[in-house]
Amino acid sequence: MLGRLLAAGLACGLALVVFPSPGGAEDALTALRRTGTVGSGRVLADEPVDSRLGGMAAPASAGWGGLNEQAPIPTKPRVSGLPFLQDLINAAPEGSVLALKPGSYSGPVVVNKTLTIEGGGRVTIDGGGKGTVFVLQASNAVLRGVHLTNSGVSHDSDDACLNVRGDRNVVENLRIDDCLFGIDLKMSNDNVVRGNSIRSKPFDLGTRGDSLRLWYSHRNLIADNNIADSRDMVAWYSNENRYLNNVVTRSRYSLHFMFAADNIVEGNRFYDNAVGVNVMYSGGGAIRNNFFSHANGPTGMAVGFKEASGVLVEGNEIIYCGVGVGLDLSPFEPDTTIIIRGNRIAYNGIAISFLSDKKGTIIEHNVFEGNLTQVAMGDSGSADRNLWRGNYWDDYQGFDSNQDNVGDRPHELYAYTDQLWMEVPYARFFRNAPMMEMLDFLERLAPFSTPVMLLRDEQPVFNKPQESSKRSVK
Template identity: 65%
Template sequence: MAVLRPLAGLLLATALLSVITVGKSEQQVPAGMGARADVDRPKPQYMLHERAPRVHGLKPFQELVDKAPAGSVLRPPPGAYAGPVSIDKPLTIEGGGQVTIDAGDKGTVMVVNADHTTLRGLHLTGSGDSHDTDDSCLDVRGNHNTLENLKLDNCLFGIDLKQTNHSVLRGNSVRSKDRELGVRGDGLRLWYSHDNLIEQNEIIDSRDMVAWYSHRNTFRNNLGKRSRYSIHFMFANENIVEGNRFYDNAVGVYFMYTEGGAARNNVISHATGAAGMGIGFKESSGTIVEGNEIVYCAIGIGSDLSPFQPDSTVEIRHNRFAFNGIGILFNSEVGGNRMVDNIFEGNLTQVAYGGRSGSAAKNFWEGNFWDDYLGFDRNKDGIGDQKHELMAYADQIWMEMPVARFFRSSPVMELLDFLERLAPFSAPDQILVDEKPRFAKPVQGGMS
């Protein structure tokens, strides 16, 4: 027994060590720590008879992928193929615009779980419609991938990137399934995905384009139409949005809990409805809004507790706010916004606060053009001879009581405003003071 006890102890220690070692080897590295974690829910498998009959006679595209060597170029014969497809090795697939992969309305059409993969000229269609399993046309889970000239339609979600860095999405067309707006999937979703280039894509009749916890991405020259959020950033820093065209969406670009970044030279129009907004801020700081044309929106820019970080600013310069319900709406009084060299024309209300302002000095206004400026420019220097001061008279009613906004610009409100200006019943609120208003409207590039 004395001999067996040390042996038993040795065996027990060896077993414990092996369990600890195996446990460590199976631990997943958290997101952002250099390796990809398995973040997807298990996706169900569907038999052929469960898929739409239109795919029953099609050749499975997975067979071509399995036969292609890693690092090779696959040019499949033109035609329609059956999905789903899973790619777990570096591969270039050239479809030439003549290859369709159809998943038969079940699950996800294609999954890329590899680095240095290129997909070009493919038509992906027919995903399932489950939000629980994020049924999509294309899931990407690797780095340094290129997605070009893809056509994605009849899909719940379009392109879903998770922990995908240094990749390029260019020239793709994405359309969701024909569903009510709130139950469509996102046309493009980035989750913990950094340093990607998204350019020249069309995302139409989708739900949102979102970037969550995703930093330093560039969204350039894209078209977004008839969706909810053209782009919605959340906890996503230093992203650049430039040269895009966003039409007929509920919201153009929304920065929520973000720092840094810029929105430059975009055209955002017809963001209407109760929550319609061209560009929005929620507790965000350090953003530059420059050279945009924001027209025919319910609210041009809506700001809530922004800038949020102490001693930070939000720079709003060289933009055109035209024919909006409200040019700029501040829902809080934190100050720190700098409005320089903007154009305000044709808006029902140029600038408003969500309550009593008391904060005209907290924000900086200079060199803006106001189409309701009443001064002159006697010395012809392009700057008005007197400052532009915007006061709230009868406007205070709907600013302090949002339900009264329905009556804004109605004859009775116009009469009240006239009487208030003629003989104020109470001291009006000062909204802003622009010490150097532009007298002549600056020439603006016709982006729209």
């Protein structure tokens, strides 16, 4: 039987089946455990605890199927005239390597066993413009070097190029385009999603699908992917995932966390998106050594927090954005902090925006330069309740007489006429108008109202620090 299957595959010119698999996802995860994670200092546990529900019940309103949802094995191809890849999947023994011959194949495809599928970068799987193209409904499998394209367009059924519904799989070097959703992980843990190129369908921004979505999926590695022209990369109820060295551009949210804890975002490049990283109702983790630029428009923001707690923002370069860092009721949990440390925040409309008068943020050792507004408040409060320490301010008005690189007096930032547009949102349209600038100049000469002290940095750095090589991402 084994010989007949091999001969048939070669005779038809479709695929080569090799027995058994010499490596696969098990080897990749073993290597990952041995070397640890890149830059995060965290190592996968040998036997991770299965916490698929993240400590809470699955919300019925999500509409993404039941907890035990299983995709049926397809029986008919969607594209006539192309070989049906499912036939080769069905014939391949579990644990084998299926090396596909270059060419185009018809979807849909469901893999429900441990299998290594190799495309070598010369294989296309066409979904026929309906439903989801490929479902990896297995664990310890590998999908590598294939082109997935032409999914359906239904948001109701979340039509995607690839659904992952298992643990410890490796998905790498895929080219994904003309699909509503890109890669969707649901209740799938300890997977590696690496080196993939993802594009959505050419729809308006709000009607595209998400490029990469995690739902109740923990401890996954998302690394070295190139994502463009999609909607969001999002993680719902998903903890301890690592997003390393990805490039995301021309999308809405580069990365959006909802009820997700202890995720690491490091070494990524996010540019020309509406929002860089947004953390909502989540806690823990770090946003470290990333490059953010050109998050512009009415809601443009590099890093945003909404009722979030315990997050470290460190070593990032944030330039040319509407808002550098925005905080709304954050930190939210009692006795927690958000630390903004060692970043370069430059040439933004607003460097740091607080939408509420809430303490608990530590802002230290950052470089603030070229911003139209260094700090803004969304109400009548002050950011002085937070800790400002050892930052460089390009508008510092003081000296360093003893040359210890610490300003002789604290850096204090006051809001004069700026109070108008901070307290009245509609007035923001006029914030840099000549009349506002003139009013601000006159009020600084002879105040006709009491200015609000927004912040006080007791030990401002006098000389601009040298740019770190970690932040000089071009």
